[in-house]
Amino acid sequence: MTPSRDISRLIEIMAALRTPVTGCPWDLEQNFATIAPYTIEEAYEVVEAISRGDLDDLREELGDLLLQVVYHAQMASEQNAFDFGDVVEAITRKMIRRHPHVFADKDGNLASSHVKEVWDRIKAEEKAERAARRPPEDVPSHKSLLSGVKAGQPALTRAMELQRKASTVGFDWNDPRAVLQKIREEADEIEAALDRNDKQEIAEETGDLMFALVNLARHVDADPESALRVTNAKFERRFAYIERTLEAQGRTLEQASLAEMDALWNAAKGEEKQASGGGKDVRRDDTGYVA
Numbered sequence: 273m274t275p276s277r278d279i280s281r282l283i284e285i286m287a288a289l290r291t292p293v294t295g296c297p298w299d300l301e302q303n304f305a306t307i308a309p310y311t312i313e314e315a316y317e318v319v320e321a322i323s324r325g326d327l328d329d330l331r332e333e334l335g336d337l338l339l340q341v342v343y344h345a346q347m348a349s350e351q352n353a354f355d356f357g358d359v360v361e362a363i364t365r366k367m368i369r370r371h372p373h374v375f376a377d378k379d380g381n382l383a384s385s386h387v388k389e390v391w392d393r394i395k396a397e398e399k400a401e402r403a404a405r406r407p408p409e410d411v412p413s414h415k416s417l418l419s420g421v422k423a424g425q426p427a428l429t430r431a432m433e434l435q436r437k438a439s440t441v442g443f444d445w446n447d448p449r450a451v452l453q454k455i456r457e458e459a460d461e462i463e464a465a466l467d468r469n470d471k472q473e474i475a476e477e478t479g480d481l482m483f484a485l486v487n488l489a490r491h492v493d494a495d496p497e498s499a500l501r502v503t504n505a506k507f508e509r510r511f512a513y514i515e516r517t518l519e520a521q522g523r524t525l526e527q528a529s530l531a532e533m534d535a536l537w538n539a540a541k542g543e544e545k546q547a548s549g550g551g552k553d554v555r556r557d558d559t560g561y562v563a
Contacts, residue, residue: 273288283356304344304347311340314340318330318333341356345358370391370395372390373387417437417438428496431486431496432489432496445491448488451488459481461477509540510544513536513539
């Protein structure tokens with residue numbers, strides 16, 4: 273096998289990796305469910321490369337994301353469901369249909385202000401057609417208000433959208449402090465689950481707490497994904513301070529006690545506050561969120 277600019281070479285490589293006996297043992301063990309987390313991860317890495325403005329890395333990450341599409345298509349082909357060509361045909365058909373102002377005489381010279389309107393109308397038509405093709409038992413008997421919230425979104429984003437949708441009919445709190453009280457209640461329920469040492473219940477209650485935290489973020493107009501990204505950066509920054517300080521002392525992380533590392537963490541926090549003028553740490557990332 274040699275590298276190539278032709279997509280067919282990537283498809284051949286994926287098929288070889290999935291060939292019984294001669295293929296890669298790890299790749300042969302995978303299925304749609306086990307590969308799905310990697311697909312999400314690669315999409316996030318594309319976004320990260322874009323946020324850094326690193327086009328070389330973006331090229332690599334787009335390749336990794338493309339591999340995910342080829343991987344899923346190969347597994348589907350093995351089940352005689354569809355192949356990569358079918359995926360390409362489906363998306364090209366969709367793009368042509370959703371842009372009649374570009375690819376057909378109908379609605380030609382459409383104003384940019386009306387493009388989204390046409391897109392949404394055609395998208396709704398396609399959704400209705402897919403529903404009509406499904407077997408009767410697959411068609412839900414009840415049309416929920418939340419049906420339009422996409423299931424494939426990241427969990428934080430979907431939680432936000434579910435809450436927003438429910439709020440349109442008044443199913444919501446009016447005061448962020450009421451949400452804060454709900455957060456305290458959820459924390460108490462986690463503590464009770466810990467006392468019972470019920471792992472499944474602990475995980476469930478932790479999810480409830482996270483859902484409540486997303487609700488608080490929504491009420492204070494903070495995007496939870498962006499807010500968490502800032503906190504991740506803050507954690508990395510302060511942990512790096514611990515590493516540098518210990519290295520300067522000729523010591524490793526393993527040689528330091530938790531109390532020592534905690535003291536260095538607080539020192540890093542103090543330096544950040546001092547650098548910002550003695551107040552709250554006001555470092556910001558490109559989203560504008562306080563770190």
